[in-house]
Amino acid sequence: xxxxxxxxxxxxxxxxxxxxxxxxxxxxxxxxxxxxxxxxxxxxxxxxxxxxxxxxxxxxxxxxxxxxxxxxxxxxxxxxxxxxxxxxxxxxxxxxxxxxxxxxxxxxxxxxxxxxxxxxxxxxxxxxxxxxxxxxxxxxxxxxxxxxxxxxxxxxxxxxxxxxxxxxxxxxxxxxxxxxxxxxxxxxxxxxxxxxxxxxxxxxxxxxxxxxxxxxxxxxxxxxxxxxxxxxxxxxxxxxxxxxxxxxxxxxxxx
Ligand SMILES: NC(=O)C1=CN([C@@H]2O[C@H](COP(=O)(O)OP(=O)(O)OC[C@H]3O[C@@H](n4cnc5c(N)ncnc54)[C@H](O)[C@@H]3O)[C@@H](O)[C@H]2O)C=CC1
Ligand SMILES: O=C1O[C@H](COP(=O)(O)O)[C@@H](O)[C@H](O)[C@H]1O
Numbered sequence: 001x002x003x004x005x006x007x008x009x010x011x012x013x014x015x016x017x018x019x020x021x022x023x024x025x026x027x028x029x030x031x032x033x034x035x036x037x038x039x040x041x042x043x044x045x046x047x048x049x050x051x052x053x054x055x056x057x058x059x060x061x062x063x064x065x066x067x068x069x070x071x072x073x074x075x076x077x078x079x080x081x082x083x084x085x086x087x088x089x090x091x092x093x094x095x096x097x098x099x100x101x102x103x104x105x106x107x108x109x110x111x112x113x114x115x116x117x118x119x120x121x122x123x124x125x126x127x128x129x130x131x132x133x134x135x136x137x138x139x140x141x142x143x144x145x146x147x148x149x150x151x152x153x154x155x156x157x158x159x160x161x162x163x164x165x166x167x168x169x170x171x172x173x174x175x176x177x178x179x180x181x182x183x184x185x186x187x188x189x190x191x192x193x194x195x196x197x198x199x200x201x202x203x204x205x206x207x208x209x210x211x212x213x214x215x216x217x218x219x220x221x222x223x224x225x226x227x228x229x230x231x232x233x234x235x236x237x238x239x240x241x242x243x244x245x246x247x248x249x250x251x252x253x254x255x
């Protein structure tokens with residue numbers, strides 16, 4: 001575990017979950033357009049992910065890129081996702097090829113496939129329903145943000161096929177700290193705990209693969225995303241399950 005890892009969007013929620021869990025395991029270079037909120041011992045580059053030169057420079061001597069930077073809002077407007085998510089992601093893949101980095105892990109989203117839910121909700125959010133998306137389905141984005149995430153996955157496919165880059169696209173569900181989203185069945189179906197999040201990105205750094213799309217959720221009883229690909233290819237072993245919490249987010253008593 002002596003890889004040097006570039007983490008874009010390091011100041012955000014996913015970045016903080018990753019660093020909390022596996023911050024000691026790698027040599028990190030953090031990258032965000034916002035400066036660190038607190039003093040940090042990590043190397044930190046303040047720059048925009050659409051800045052070709054800054055992104056190329058940030059990749060010097062890097063083995064793996066975890067690309068999280070972007071506008072995460074499902075309601076984000078087109079100009080923002082076009083710039084921050086699509087152009088920013090293309091900049092990252094391009095810089096990886098130019099600098100000889102051979103692996104990029106891309107933070108995709110449940111919203112790349114959100115419209116599979118339209119005709120099946122709310123049943124598919126419930127334990128009895130065995131409908132599963134497994135990552136082989138075509139995108140059905142639920143908003144323009146989801147379109148930008150599908151575009152990031154497709155860019156990754158191109159950079160893999162054309163340039164041999166290893167790319168893992170993680171369709172992250174709903175990351176919350178401590179407990180699943182409260183009173184929100186969709187969020188409980190796709191909950192990703194902080195420790196499962198860190199572990200999944202650790203597997204994306206360590207495992208061997210070419211191009212993958214996997215779902216990034218905990219092992220929730222309510223899930224409608226299959227975890228088989230993440231388990232088989234990456235060796236993902238989630239530990240959390242939203243069923244261990246009440247709908248209000250309280251841990252259930254041992255049964
Ligand atoms: N938090 C969640 O549950 C989910 C997150 N994701 C994806 O994971 C990634 C991280 O999300 P969060 O940590 O929740 O978001 P966040 O908003 O907490 O963090 C995003 C970080 O990226 C930085 N950033 C945004 N645009 C940038 C740019 N152009 N250049 C440099 N830095 C930039 C921001 O300053 C921020 O620190 C995003 O790509 C998001 O779409 C996907 C699905 C669910
Ligand atoms: O991609 C994302 O998805 C989660 C879950 O979506 P929601 O519409 O059910 O809230 C969202 O919380 C996160 O901000 C977003 O980046």
